[in-house]
Amino acid sequence: MDSSYLAEYAHSADSNAHFHGLPLTDEQKHLIAKVDEYGVTWAERAFKHDREASFPTENYEDLKAMGFLGLCVPKRLGGLGADYRTYTLVASRIAYYCGNTANTFNMHNANALWTADMIDAMDLTDAERESHEHNRAIHYGNMINGSIYSQPFSEGSGAAAGKHPFGTTATRSDSGWVLNGKKIFASLSGHANYYGVLCTEDVPNATLADTLFIAIPADAPGVSVVGDWDPLGMRGTVSRTLIFKDVHVPDTAQLMPRGIYIKAASQYPHMFMTLTPTYMGVAQAAFDFSVAYLRGDVAGVNVKRRMYPTKQHAIAEMYIKLQQAWALFHRVTSEFKRRPSREERSRAYACQYTVMEYCAEICAMAVRVCGGQAMLKTFPLERLYRDSRCGALMLPWTAEICIDRLGYGLLYKEGERDDD
Template sequence: MNFQPSARQRELVVLAGDLARTQFAPRAAMYDQQASFPFENYADLRQTGLLALCIPERYGGMGADFATYCLVSEEIARSCGATALTFNMHCSTMMWIGPLADELDMSPAERQAHESRRARVYQHVLENGHLYAQPFSEGHQNRSGRLIFQCQAQRTEGGFRISGKKIFASLADAAHYFGVLARLDDDDDDGDDASSIHYLAVEANAPGVSIEGDWNPLGMRGTVSRDLVMQDCFVPEHAQLLPEGIYQQAARRWPHMFLTLAPTYLGLTQAAYDFTVDYLSGRVAGGPPSSERIAPIKQYAVAEQLIRLEAARALLYRSISEAGLDPAPEALRRAFAANRTVMETATQVTADAIRTCGGRSMLKPLPLERYYRDARCGALMQPWTADNCLERIGSSVLPAPKGTMSP
């Protein structure tokens, strides 16, 4: 397996990294303090063309594939976790309807209709700089912790009528469209049947759409993930992001599509490690004297952080290299393991970094306390929460006997 990035991947990582270091990093504390969306960062992403990172080249985009996106996301997260996390929602939408959809089974009529619809989406991004959000959470789960979608869509002339609520809707104040998963209310199920799910683009300023609730969380404050409420909102036929039945095929056959949050948290972990090294090397203003910085216990602690960081990176990169259609069971288990490992490692390394650097390091405006708070959010991120990953690995290795239910 070759884990070395290509020349094109290196080019895009350098582009994103330079932008993030020079523009995003200086603003990150402000967005965190105000719990405000990084509009200025997205203006920079538009100007550099990075909003089109995952739009195929034949449409005028940069043509980044799954692995390339992951490398870019990791690089952005080293400077601003909230920007990287919200950028994931937008880029995932572009990938799902693009190269990922191309690998899935569709009838000729479905593929023709999808081609027309996604061309419209890409045009919105390329010509108008539109952002697409991807809210998942509704607060409903089945016994194993998997999501149950209760937003309802009803067929009507020219499209759908949709009603429901999504919580933690990142980009709530910034998105032009929300990619909403909803079930048809003429399907006789309780919301736990993936075959009833439709993936629709809800326009942010459409009648019946509102953004509600306060936003004052522990971490990832710049994501502005307020509640998205839809009341009998009309969604035109051409706003189907995937043809009927294709989302559930994608979730079943291309499950690595849900691994795209992990690179953000790997980037956060790298940032915490880098800060620790700089702080203990005397390169951060206000740091401790050299007599307190360089001691065997500090050296051991930094070594432990590096080992955890590189172990998480190796597992994630291998899983990224295995992403594709119909992965083997062991590859899917490895993806769950990689996602959970990255999230838990981010929490552990950021906490260890504070302990290693000492009390001064957790004071604002130093970024380490922000890294720690942002990292705490990773294990809760849907759809692959840390606990859900454990359940899926365990049930795959030791399935419950027939006629019984998993706890």
Template sequence: MPKVRPPGEAAPCRDGASLSRPGDVDGMVDRPGLKLGLAGWLTGATVVSRGPLMDLQPSSRQRELIARARHLARERFAARADRHDRDAAFPFEDYADLRAEGFLGLCVPERYGGLGADYETYCLVSEQLAQGNASTALTFNMHCLTMLMMGPIADNMAMPPGQRDRHEALRAAKYREVVEDGAFYGQPHSEPVEQGETDTTLAVGGRRFGTTARKVEGGYVVNGRKFFVSLGGAAPYYATPAIRLGDEPWIERTLYLQIPKDAPGVSFPGEWDPMGMRATVSRDMVLDNVFVADDAEVLPPGLFGAMYNAFPHLFLSFSATFLGLMQAAYDDTLAYLTGRMPGAPAPHTEIAAKGPAIAEMLFALEAARALYYRAISEAQVDAPPEAVQRARAAHVTVQRAVVSVTQEAIRVCGGRAFLKRYPFERYARDARAAALMRPWTQELAMQQAWEAALGSGRAER
């Protein structure tokens, strides 16, 4: 079992210790990219970095991946987005393009044949993909988070050497299937509030474990019901949280299991006809006495619960999709008003009157992006409390801004923008999902922020 440290407690030193966290540099992990040293300067904290501070530009590698993602979104995804939305159909063509581009391996480490993107780089790429189809980007988030959790995030979590060696062998096989066979993952994390137990140990938004796993010879028998399972019935695999039945401490019994779509006892019942994010196809998932082998562990037993506490920036990744959605709405508003969008009046006769609203849209977009980039640049295991607070602030800022910017796009462009032949109403519908996604819904993130600020309640981090 991995040793679970209280939030904020540093990992033991390597010399003479039984736990290790590869990649540490004097206790900190050096991450190239959007380096922001201002946080350390303001707080007096020690900052370890091999690159310049306050460099807001992406690295050359990040710029390359951003350009590839932007091309894929604009030239491939965008043309199909309306059809997938109308039909509430999963965008299999987009995933074929992601595979052809090598992006299913975006967050697979290079030594396994992937592109080696870290958390920050993934968020920058996701922002671009969302500008072609927000539903595709949001589902891709589930796959990439699974790759990151198995890889660099797990590498920086404390675990005994023997357990780390076993995890290395198991993830190598899973990564190989992604890179060579085009496998991808859903993440059925959400469970109905009326089932399961609201845990008091994982203070990250009421993680519920109604899904149980009974240990049997050679594996586990899993039972439970998930809901809002993006990629429902479309992904080959689902990285599924469950709680092992037993008497040990709660976190030690948390499991993260690879469950195949076609495993006996797995089903995806019900209809899917939502207001927005329709191409995510987020159906229920029922697990009825589903057997999975021991080597189906995506993370070592107990590490899922520990990671949930130690890396709350996981939840901030959703906002990359909505930041990209804002950019698409802003860009298309300009295209509509200047006559560059097919079917739009050219030029729009009321541009002067609409100018101030355009400026406000720009200001909201850039303010949200600046805070979001700051937050993702600070993502690390056991991030300091002020970094977690900024992550919450960035998440809620994006949640609010995407609604206002997409709604304003319709108002600014006028009555015809209300028609489905233009993308504006789809943008506005998709935007409404931002504040609803657990565990950092707008209400929960705000509650945790003020509790942490006042030193009260469950939000210790």
């Protein structure tokens, strides 16, 4: 499909890229503009990757050329130094053009975002700080030189939701660690150069406190990718199953010091909503397509439908939901900090839920308002609709988990029980 209309309509996303009191910085504007240089091409490639359920390798070559594989690597270590809010803005713009690229790019960037300023602010021993600085310099160097990092979470259990330890284990050896286990829905499987794996140290009576965060080379002996990938949506993520069988890695594979991950997870809850920008961008893309389609601005659409009151009312309803989602998104992504308040944590759950659910609702409304022709695979809408349905299912904060935690947190004070 000719996606050139996006070059004009991207300004709609621009107008939503800030909120009152916190405009875009010059750096954020520059990074978003870099995405716009490639975005239309990514949008046109998206049809092929969705049809074939193939990974957007060409887009990652573009990201490498842009220097974006080091987007969240600190500047002092050679990266672009994007902070949390800057990452979310850039990711939402990438998703505006290709949700699959943004979804998988999240997995790559989390490996840097989680291990940079967040860890620097935590209470580490001198030895832990020294080893972490040494290890992350290696991995950041890999990213800057073009290596793609994934971050497989799910195991088909409650581990990714924080209910119990991960089933994938890491056993101490003389030269490092030996990993065994399985990850399902492992995005970028077969296409990442390293897998940033959350696993449990093999110790007696292991708990979540024994979680390790270890980078496994994709070509390490004992690593295999199995199974098919033919899902409803987000087909270009290629999230097949990863198997680890007696995989040996050195101590430098640790992306965080031992025991630090669970502390980071409790002190920085916003680290788990870095997928939210993907669905914010998809929602914006669906809205803008609908406006362009009804105006007759999309190539291949020669009939204007904007004059009908039913169309106008539907677009107005979509716009209201979109603005509600953007408003919450910007407030919450600007509240990222260590040890947020209960209110800030609750807003993070509300934001994740709202964006995921409203994205699906906006896409569904777009299908209805645009009508039958827009559902052809020559247009992006039916793909956006299918992709939008996947957000609410993604761990560690699915829509159900957000509602559970939000409801409990609003009715119970810290440490309070029913017998209090």
